[in-house]
Amino acid sequence: MKNFMNEAIKLAKKACAQGEVPIGAVIVYDGKIISRGYNTRQTSQNAIKHAEIIAIEKACKKLGSWRLEDCEIFVTLEPCPMCAGAIANARIKTLHYGCKEQTSCDDLCEKILSSKRLNHTVEIIFEENYQEEISSLLSNFFKSKRQKNG
Amino acid sequence: MKNFMNEAIKLAKKACAQGEVPIGAVIVYDGKIISRGYNTRQTSQNAIKHAEIIAIEKACKKLGSWRLEDCEIFVTLEPCPMCAGAIANARIKTLHYGCKEQTSCDDLCEKILSSKRLNHTVEIIFEENYQEEISSLLSNFFKSKRQKNG
Numbered sequence: 001m002k003n004f005m006n007e008a009i010k011l012a013k014k015a016c017a018q019g020e021v022p023i024g025a026v027i028v029y030d031g032k033i034i035s036r037g038y039n040t041r042q043t044s045q046n047a048i049k050h051a052e053i054i055a056i057e058k059a060c061k062k063l064g065s066w067r068l069e070d071c072e073i074f075v076t077l078e079p080c081p082m083c084a085g086a087i088a089n090a091r092i093k094t095l096h097y098g099c100k101e102q103t104s105c106d107d108l109c110e111k112i113l114s115s116k117r118l119n120h121t122v123e124i125i126f127e128e129n130y131q132e133e134i135s136s137l138l139s140n141f142f143k144s145k146r147q148k149n150g
Numbered sequence: 151m152k153n154f155m156n157e158a159i160k161l162a163k164k165a166c167a168q169g170e171v172p173i174g175a176v177i178v179y180d181g182k183i184i185s186r187g188y189n190t191r192q193t194s195q196n197a198i199k200h201a202e203i204i205a206i207e208k209a210c211k212k213l214g215s216w217r218l219e220d221c222e223i224f225v226t227l228e229p230c231p232m233c234a235g236a237i238a239n240a241r242i243k244t245l246h247y248g249c250k251e252q253t254s255c256d257d258l259c260e261k262i263l264s265s266k267r268l269n270h271t272v273e274i275i276f277e278e279n280y281q282e283e284i285s286s287l288l289s290n291f292f293k294s295k296r297q298k299n300g
Binding site: 041042044045046047048049050053056057060061064065066067068080081082083084085086088089090091106108111112115116117 | 191192194195196197198200203206207210211214215216217218230231232233234235236238239240241256258261262265266267
């Protein structure tokens with residue numbers, strides 16, 4: 001499992017190099033990465049273009065189906081409500097994330113993924129070994145942003 | 151306000167005519183419709199292509215910004231968690247919806263739109279005058295689907 005989260009971290013670093021909040025995601029099917037995404041909200045000026053959404057759209061295209069039941073997604077950061085909803089809508093089997101979202105005090109991600117709404121629940125795995133690395137990546141990004149702006 | 155929800159209903163009917171769950175959305179800026187969307191999940195085989203997402207992406211393109219702070223969205227049906235999250239992420243000012251989501255027993259849409267996560271809350275207006283018309287549109291769609299399949 002280690003390589004998949006490392007791949008997502010590489011994508012987060014790509015986002016960072018483009019001045020985007022560093023978040024990356026990969027989708028795995030049959031033991032292989034079938035799609036990759038990283039946050040491009042600023043460069044695209046599109047509110048939807050989070051890492052997870054980009055990876056899900058590519059995976060649907062690759063498999064020719066909106067149903068990704070046999071897929072797992074590896075994301076660096078705990079998904080926002082939009083992306084958690086997208087993961088559930090795409091019927092993804094398992095979400096792996098490497099860093100807890102600090103600003104989420106209301107457990108929305110978990111509530112969305114375990115909702116009975118869709119007759120589908122997503123297994124959630126927090127890969128805590130990556131917390132420190134990913135958390136530093138994010139806080140360094142915001143620190144350098146503040147320095148530039150301040 | 152009447153015309154905007156009627157426009158969303160027209161779009162829902164377009165989706166229906168293509169065999170898609172009938173849901174439509176329009177985004178309004180400065181008193182005018184700047185984007186339209188209807189559900190194309192089946193025809194595109196893309197889990198992300200809900201009416202709201204399509205309308206938001208078009209509005210971002212039109213205004214050249216991921217921030218839609220001065221926009222209102224009119225959707226036929228109470229948004230799913232993905233779309234509620236997208237509406238919040240795009241900082242849309244007001245959500246108008248015309249029909250309550252029957253399968254949502256956990257008020258996720260409201261929780262997502264009123265979350266403190268983004269330092270932005272979306273005003274929610276349920277336009278109950280449309281409930282009956284939209285609810286019939288949806289139930290007739292599912293009834294005819296069952297007849298075809300059964």
